[in-house]
Amino acid sequence: MLLIPEGFAQHTIDREGEPGRAWLASLPDLADELLHRWQCVRTTDPVVHGMVGLVLPVHRADGTPAMLKISFPHHGNVHEPDAFAAWRGRGAVRLLERDDPRFAMLLERAGESTLAQLPSADEAMAVAGQLARRLAVPAPPALPRLRDRIPEWQEQLPKDAARLGHPLPARTLDAALATLRELGPDQPDTLLHGDLHANNVLRADREPWLAVDPKGWAGDPAYDAYTTLRSRAHDLLTATDVRTALLRRLTIFAEAADCAPERAVRWAQFRATMAAHWGRDNGEPEWMVAAYETMAGLLA
Incomplete structure (x- = not known):
């Protein structure tokens, strides 16, 4: 079961109101669907997040580490996968899979330090x-x-x-x-x-x-x-x-x-x-x- 970080959930509701609350309620089922479709399993590493997106550490079917990112449908995120696709890993994490209507991506996993x-x-x-x-x-x-x-x-x-x-x-x-x-x-x-x-x-x-x-x-x-x-x-x-x-x-x-x-x-x-x-x-x-x-x- 996906446990959504409390701070992320509250910030989403404060910013988006009822649409944010409805999106948060849909996240566990959406994550399960994407994990199944893209043949990934979650790891024991903690879920991380930014302002509008939740990121789940996963392993692909071949054992390769990756990150499943699901974002609230937000105008600032529309072209994120387009940028990754254009870079093709040049200076940025690689885009492995995308579901634009659901604002979801499977991304190459990088390190944790910034x-x-x-x-x-x-x-x-x-x-x-x-x-x-x-x-x-x-x-x-x-x-x-x-x-x-x-x-x-x-x-x-x-x-x-x-x-x-x-x-x-x-x-x-x-x-x-x-x-x-x-x-x-x-x-x-x-x-x-x-x-x-x-x-x-x-x-x-x-x-x-x-x-x-x-x-x-x-x-x-x-x-x-x-x-x-x-x-x-x-x-x-x-x-x-x-x-x-x-x-x-x-x-x-x-x-x-x-x-x-x-x-x-x-x-x-x-x-x-x-x-x-x-x-x-x-x-x-x-x-x-x-x-x-x-x-x-x-x-x-």
């Missing part, structure tokens, strides 16, 4: 940049393009600022809007991870590091620098010179990813601005919102 556990944040930025370079393959035509979201963001940013009482200096907001105006339309059709934070990069044997949980977007590889930067920011804001530390880490990522450091800085500034607004809007802790605002201001 990029978040590397002692050196600079090394983590370099690893993430190298991985971003490997993942930057031509994007399938059906994947959403980041450039198509630019008009929405251009409209949203000033509206959010006004509604929230203009919490950021005008200079910071202007810099974010300039990035959208100047970098937004001109992006390559390369595949992006879209959520390359440190816990989405796992140690592995086939390659030193493999990515999981992609969003599957097409656009500028420099866009992903911010996610890794933010996920390793616990020591960043205590640096003697925070701006220099920010620029150093973004440059490390950009050089490893073979993209222009200026683009990594500008996308990071825009994304920190968006995060600051979102954090205020959604009641994130004040220290976290302050961190986003600091990054947005220093990179402007």
Whole structure:
């Protein structure tokens, strides 16, 4: 019997309401059906989860370890299997089976340690940049393009600022809007991870590091620098010179990813601005919102 982690279940219900509750109730039968169809058996390893997906460690019929992932039907997960299929194991776990209507996949199993556990944040930025370079393959035509979201963001940013009482200096907001105006339309059709934070990069044997949980977007590889930067920011804001530390880490990522450091800085500034607004809007802790605002201001 599948025991669903309590925290995952509560978060799903809080976020999705009755549809989330119904989906959770369907999970044990769905997992059994997929295990049978894909000829897998569960191991004794614990079930793990992210924000919207549950992951069950399994063995395939030939004894090969794998992971059965079932996600709540969520727009952010629609193109996850498409990204895995395009990479074919290049810098990411391999896609072994897929059931798109049920948001389910059978994936290659990687290790348990993550990029978040590397002692050196600079090394983590370099690893993430190298991985971003490997993942930057031509994007399938059906994947959403980041450039198509630019008009929405251009409209949203000033509206959010006004509604929230203009919490950021005008200079910071202007810099974010300039990035959208100047970098937004001109992006390559390369595949992006879209959520390359440190816990989405796992140690592995086939390659030193493999990515999981992609969003599957097409656009500028420099866009992903911010996610890794933010996920390793616990020591960043205590640096003697925070701006220099920010620029150093973004440059490390950009050089490893073979993209222009200026683009990594500008996308990071825009994304920190968006995060600051979102954090205020959604009641994130004040220290976290302050961190986003600091990054947005220093990179402007």
